[in-house]
Amino acid sequence: xxxxxxxxxxxxxxxxxxxxxxxxxxxxxxxxxxxxxxxxxxxxxxxxxxxxxxxxxxxxxxxxxxxxxxxxxxxxxxxxxxxxxxxxxxxxxxxxxxxxxxxxxxxxxxxx
Amino acid sequence: xxxxxxxxxxxxxxxxxxxxxxxxxxxxxxxxxxxxxxxxxxxxxxxxxxxxxxxxxxxxxxxxxxxxxxxxxxxxxxxxxxxxxxxxxxxxxxxxxxxxxxxxxxxxxxxxxxxx
Numbered sequence: 179x180x181x182x183x184x185x186x187x188x189x190x191x192x193x194x195x196x197x198x199x200x201x202x203x204x205x206x207x208x209x210x211x212x213x214x215x216x217x218x219x220x221x222x223x224x225x226x227x228x229x230x231x232x233x234x235x236x237x238x239x240x241x242x243x244x245x246x247x248x249x250x251x252x253x254x255x256x257x258x259x260x261x262x263x264x265x266x267x268x269x270x271x272x273x274x275x276x277x278x279x280x281x282x283x284x285x286x287x288x289x290x
Numbered sequence: 291x292x293x294x295x296x297x298x299x300x301x302x303x304x305x306x307x308x309x310x311x312x313x314x315x316x317x318x319x320x321x322x323x324x325x326x327x328x329x330x331x332x333x334x335x336x337x338x339x340x341x342x343x344x345x346x347x348x349x350x351x352x353x354x355x356x357x358x359x360x361x362x363x364x365x366x367x368x369x370x371x372x373x374x375x376x377x378x379x380x381x382x383x384x385x386x387x388x389x390x391x392x393x394x395x396x397x398x399x400x401x402x403x404x405x406x
Contacts, residue, residue, distance in 0.1 A: 219400075221399045276321070278335065
């Protein structure tokens, strides 16, 4: 699976949009971009995933660049409860893609 | 729809004892995964199981660790003769499929093992 690069930490003001970047320049055509987050002392929580098109659900939006070498997770109105480590993971669509490879992620701190 | 259920949430064991961690996957999911998170480290894959079968245990230590997912009942991660280095958070996850684009993996809240 392709490697991802994320900033180690980010801050965001409560109520504002949080934009978390991820670089995956070696992504291949059959690899999806997945986002999970882990709130302190809890299990990883699935957020969203996409292949080529931008995606939106009740939690967040995922913007993938046209060349697919980077993406941005957007939390439109961040709350204090969104403070967590956010992981960007590139997964093959088949094979051994159950082996999610978690990097260090981005620690997002939402400030009041 | 209940999520992945793990118990116990917290477990304290003395060195040399056995630890048993249980995981009930989400309804309709027949694929189970175990991950471990050591203190101040990232999540690491341990083992992948389907009902009654171990598909991939490449991330599991060769000794003292075993996992099962019987036809009936929860998946069990068993750690024999625990040592202090086994202290970690153990996360179970499940998915409806083993691979493919539709197999989003969902995690439980974890079992925190402390070895004293």
